[in-house]
Amino acid sequence: MFHVIIPARYASTRLPGKPLQLIAGKPMVQHVWEQARKSGAASVTVATDDPRIVAACEVFGADVVLTREDHPSGTDRLQEVVSKLGLADDACVVNVQGDEPLIPPEVIDQVAGSLLAHPEAGIATLAEPIEDSESLFNPNAVKVVSDQRGFALYFSRAPMPWCRDAFANGPAALPAGIPFRRHIGIYAYKVGFLHDYVTWPASPLESAESLEQLRALWFGVRIHVADACIALPAGVDTQADLERVRALLEQA
Numbered sequence: 001m002f003h004v005i006i007p008a009r010y011a012s013t014r015l016p017g018k019p020l021q022l023i024a025g026k027p028m029v030q031h032v033w034e035q036a037r038k039s040g041a042a043s044v045t046v047a048t049d050d051p052r053i054v055a056a057c058e059v060f061g062a063d064v065v066l067t068r069e070d071h072p073s074g075t076d077r078l079q080e081v082v083s084k085l086g087l088a089d090d091a092c093v094v095n096v097q098g099d100e101p102l103i104p105p106e107v108i109d110q111v112a113g114s115l116l117a118h119p120e121a122g123i124a125t126l127a128e129p130i131e132d133s134e135s136l137f138n139p140n141a142v143k144v145v146s147d148q149r150g151f152a153l154y155f156s157r158a159p160m161p162w163c164r165d166a167f168a169n170g171p172a173a174l175p176a177g178i179p180f181r182r183h184i185g186i187y188a189y190k191v192g193f194l195h196d197y198v199t200w201p202a203s204p205l206e207s208a209e210s211l212e213q214l215r216a217l218w219f220g221v222r223i224h225v226a227d228a229c230i231a232l233p234a235g236v237d238t239q240a241d242l243e244r245v246r247a248l249l250e251q252a
Contacts, residue, residue, distance in 0.1 A: 002112035004041040005081050006032055007074050008098030010050035014238050019053050019098045021242055024249040030060045031101035038105035047081045073212050079194040089192035092116055101245055102233035107186060110229050115188035122193035122221040126228040130180035133171045142183040142211060144225055152223040155183055155211050184232055193221060
């Protein structure tokens with residue numbers, strides 16, 4: 001059994017009011033909620049810091065929790081929500097971003113199942129193969145390297161693994177047989193981990209890379225990484241992304 005929480009913040013530098021932007025006549029957050037409801041989750045809850053999103057969620061019948069506005073990270077916001085929901089320390093929670101209106105329910109089930117199948121892990125997440133050097137050398141694409149059992153060794157914005165000979169003169173065609181992988185930002189957490197996480201200071205690695213998951217690795221939490229069972233459509237970060245998704249769903 002697992003639960004889904006959908007963080008949905010109103011403030012967005014590139015697309016203000018993003019969760020309430022209409023797509024095929026519905027606010028974006030409703031599309032995310034409907035996709036999550038198709039998964040095997042025992043409950044789906046929207047977490048927001050804005051009363052306007054609370055009001056919108058109440059219209060379409062979603063469970064919604066109003067959180068504080070001053071959380072330093074999305075993980076801190078999740079911890080407040082699981083506390084308010086009274087979830088047990090061994091419960092599994094999947095964080096589904098509120099700007100993923102096309103998220104396949106299959107990957108929600110997959111990441112939850114991955115955490116439940118690996119009791120030594122505090123977090124489970126997903127990745128996909130990188131097949132071109134442009135993506136590997138793009139700092140906005142987060143790379144992950146795992147061990148033979150699928151547990152993360154490191155996450156970075158830098159290209160990794162670094163193929164010394166192939167990359168000696170800069171970016172080149174990717175050598176065959178090397179597991180280049182891009183991290184996909186969907187997570188399943190144990191509730192007990194969330195309670196621990198908010199007591200830990202940011203690690204030097206987290207601060208350097210601006211990647212929250214590095215705090216968990218710094219403090220010895222194991223993160224299981226599986227390849228996504230299905231390709232994930234891109235989320236909505238900009239107005240152009242919004243128009244693309246509108247075109248897809250309005251034609252459906």
